[in-house]
Amino acid sequence: MATIDAHTYSSIYGPTTGDVLGLGDSGLVVRIEQDDVAYGDEILGGCGKTWRDGFYVRGSAGDSELDLLVSNVVLIDPVLGVRKTCIGIKEGRVVGMGRAGSPDVVDGVDLVVGPHTALVPGEGLVATPGAVDSHVHLASPALVDVALSAGITTMVGMGIGGVWDVGVNPRYNIHTLTEAFAEVPINIMLLARGSTTDRGAMQAALDAGAGGFKVHEDYGASPACIDACLTVAESADVAVALHSDSLNEFGLLADTIEATAGRTIHAYHVEGGGGYPDLLEILQEPHVLGSSTTPTIPYGKHTLEELFPMTMNVHRQTPLFASDIDTTHSRLHEAGIQAENHLHHRGAISIINSDALGMGRIGEMVRRTWQLASHPALGAGGGADADTRTVLQFLAKITVNPAIAHGIAQHVGSLQPGRLADIVLWDPAWFGTKPELVLKSGFVAWGAAGQGNGSTRSCEPRVMGPYFGAMGAAPRRLAATFVTENSMRGGQLVPGPTYLPVRGTRGLTRADMWHNDAVPRVHVPRDGSPVEVDGHPVQVAPLAHVPYGQGAYLA
Amino acid sequence: MHLTPHEQARLLVATAADLARRRLARGARLGATEAGALITDEVQEWAWDGLPLSEVVRRAGSVLRADQVLPGVPAKLHHLQIDALFPSGTLLVDVIDPVGQPGEKLAGSGESTVTADRPEMIELNAGRPKREVTVTNRADRTVRVTSHVDFASVNPLLDHDRTTTSGWRPDIPAGSSISFQPGETRTVTLVAMAATRKRA
Numbered sequence: 001m002a003t004i005d006a007h008t009y010s011s012i013y014g015p016t017t018g019d020v021l022g023l024g025d026s027g028l029v030v031r032i033e034q035d036d037v038a039y040g041d042e043i044l045g046g047c048g049k050t051w052r053d054g055f056y057v058r059g060s061a062g063d064s065e066l067d068l069l070v071s072n073v074v075l076i077d078p079v080l081g082v083r084k085t086c087i088g089i090k091e092g093r094v095v096g097m098g099r100a101g102s103p104d105v106v107d108g109v110d111l112v113v114g115p116h117t118a119l120v121p122g123e124g125l126v127a128t129p130g131a132v133d134s135h136v137h138l139a140s141p142a143l144v145d146v147a148l149s150a151g152i153t154t155m156v157g158m159g160i161g162g163v164w165d166v167g168v169n170p171r172y173n174i175h176t177l178t179e180a181f182a183e184v185p186i187n188i189m190l191l192a193r194g195s196t197t198d199r200g201a202m203q204a205a206l207d208a209g210a211g212g213f214k215v216h217e218d219y220g221a222s223p224a225c226i227d228a229c230l231t232v233a234e235s236a237d238v239a240v241a242l243h244s245d246s247l248n249e250f251g252l253l254a255d256t257i258e259a260t261a262g263r264t265i266h267a268y269h270v271e272g273g274g275g276y277p278d279l280l281e282i283l284q285e286p287h288v289l290g291s292s293t294t295p296t297i298p299y300g301k302h303t304l305e306e307l308f309p310m311t312m313n314v315h316r317q318t319p320l321f322a323s324d325i326d327t328t329h330s331r332l333h334e335a336g337i338q339a340e341n342h343l344h345h346r347g348a349i350s351i352i353n354s355d356a357l358g359m360g361r362i363g364e365m366v367r368r369t370w371q372l373a374s375h376p377a378l379g380a381g382g383g384a385d386a387d388t389r390t391v392l393q394f395l396a397k398i399t400v401n402p403a404i405a406h407g408i409a410q411h412v413g414s415l416q417p418g419r420l421a422d423i424v425l426w427d428p429a430w431f432g433t434k435p436e437l438v439l440k441s442g443f444v445a446w447g448a449a450g451q452g453n454g455s456t457r458s459c460e461p462r463v464m465g466p467y468f469g470a471m472g473a474a475p476r477r478l479a480a481t482f483v484t485e486n487s488m489r490g491g492q493l494v495p496g497p498t499y500l501p502v503r504g505t506r507g508l509t510r511a512d513m514w515h516n517d518a519v520p521r522v523h524v525p526r527d528g529s530p531v532e533v534d535g536h537p538v539q540v541a542p543l544a545h546v547p548y549g550q551g552a553y554l555a
Numbered sequence: 556m557h558l559t560p561h562e563q564a565r566l567l568v569a570t571a572a573d574l575a576r577r578r579l580a581r582g583a584r585l586g587a588t589e590a591g592a593l594i595t596d597e598v599q600e601w602a603w604d605g606l607p608l609s610e611v612v613r614r615a616g617s618v619l620r621a622d623q624v625l626p627g628v629p630a631k632l633h634h635l636q637i638d639a640l641f642p643s644g645t646l647l648v649d650v651i652d653p654v655g656q657p658g659e660k661l662a663g664s665g666e667s668t669v670t671a672d673r674p675e676m677i678e679l680n681a682g683r684p685k686r687e688v689t690v691t692n693r694a695d696r697t698v699r700v701t702s703h704v705d706f707a708s709v710n711p712l713l714d715h716d717r718t719t720t721s722g723w724r725p726d727i728p729a730g731s732s733i734s735f736q737p738g739e740t741r742t743v744t745l746v747a748m749a750a751t752r753k754r755a
Contacts (some may be wrong), residue, residue: 002679002726025627044730056705414641429630453561459638549658551625554588
């Protein structure tokens, strides 16, 4: 009887069923729930290995031949769970998971490897879907490289660069920005400014290539704007992201909720850092999909202190107006931030996004998600099964849930068969911080590359940057621009990019959010005392030290 | 200066290594990025001075102690591959676990380790038909046979009854091999290949 000891097995082939794998330096762990490969039939590339003609490579695989296989990887997917598997890819999309090889040699083959299939060895690595950042101010092109280097492969963005803006309008700007993004290996959805009652202008923006709307108080978030924007969104099937009225100028939170009239809306900044001071109460509405942003995740020792200048700077407040100083102070809610952190673990806030360059850091969306997930006072460290649930809950907040909210979950946010093969591969020790490789539509587009003169492909210093999928015209093939189905038939899109349709945004409720579908009662006391969730006051102590921080980054 | 991309990368390492030295000098613990740079930088300079390759590899493990780095760092620096310019030319300095074994847990650290919650030993090819075959190597050199080869197709000088081995492969871990020395006779266990395959 051939046997192998468990430690040697996981060192060679990667962890297997029953193994508990640590994710980065937080203590957060996942349990491998299943292994699709039979012990003894693992696929391995290299001299004397099984990835050879007549072994696991079928002499002629015909039409079923895969373009690429990621082998023996620990998949962590918000929908598929945690499993050791191989991922098969063809024409940029995931074909399936399971046992790979040649049916002539091993039984139960799910993924037939042909003579020309490419191999990304995944032994010892973790695969997650590329992250979806659903709140990005496209104020500078510098954020694209940073996003890819953090494992973000889809951005929902607004602004045209060098300006303060909350949308992309009108057609000339939409077309120009769309052409720019065709050259980078990251999916993009442009949100048009929805802060208007001019329905014709909003429809024109969708026809020109916007994939949704942003309503923002800096440009107008009155009940009339919200109603008009939702009306256009309902007929076009796109999402509306709302940064509501901090000033209570046009009414109270109840008036905004009334303006939505039960129509699905993505509420940004539910902690109240942007929008109504008592915005957390909006989480009581099942048709509201809530998100919050990087600066308050996790709540730290100096979170409140840094928010004052950040808010002043971003929202163009002047210290020369006492009223601006007062307004900014009114947006800083310590009790709200504590409750926000709690409500993420409760699963009531379904999405985390960056607010990049507009009060948030795009390179920190992923790591801050794991910093909050591993928060010792909020339930992490409760054992492998509890941690695994927490990992899937928090992964969903930055992958499948924003994808569902914006109508692109049939393409991104999970690695279910049929989705784009936007896959981030992590060394478990570096999990959540610096990816090894980022596959965009099944092609290596970004990652840690060793020196060009290296004798191996990993000679120090390894530097995050482009692979061939990011070069030349490759991004046009690999990255998508998300637009409405109507616009794809309307003839007003700028030619060139790969367009994919937005679908299924309307009628969504919290129940559609994976692992984050709680609708608790929330009360925000007017005097700044602790927020009450289901009648219980919530307090969370600030963190003084975070994992996924100084251990992984030199600055 | 006529700098190549490779030399520019070396300067990046030197800068990061200096940052690491400044942090160490004031008693701060290092993260993985600057710790890796410091080890790489030291290796590069020992190479420059012409220390023997094996000595450079050995010394790479003495640059940093585990208590000089932050929790989780040893696991992040599991393997460094450093191309360094020696007086004799460029050589690969291959360094494994230079800051202690990742398994050596520091108090409060969250090292990325795999712990097994299952039997210590894993049975391979369980429940499949197996048989034994006696083989003599008639070649004047070593012949190696890997896990998933159809045994009837191996080197003709591996003398055995081939009518019994078609559709059977060695019962060993995937990707490993067994070697037959010149003239050696030994018995090996075979395991049945796919059920759909024609088998002796």
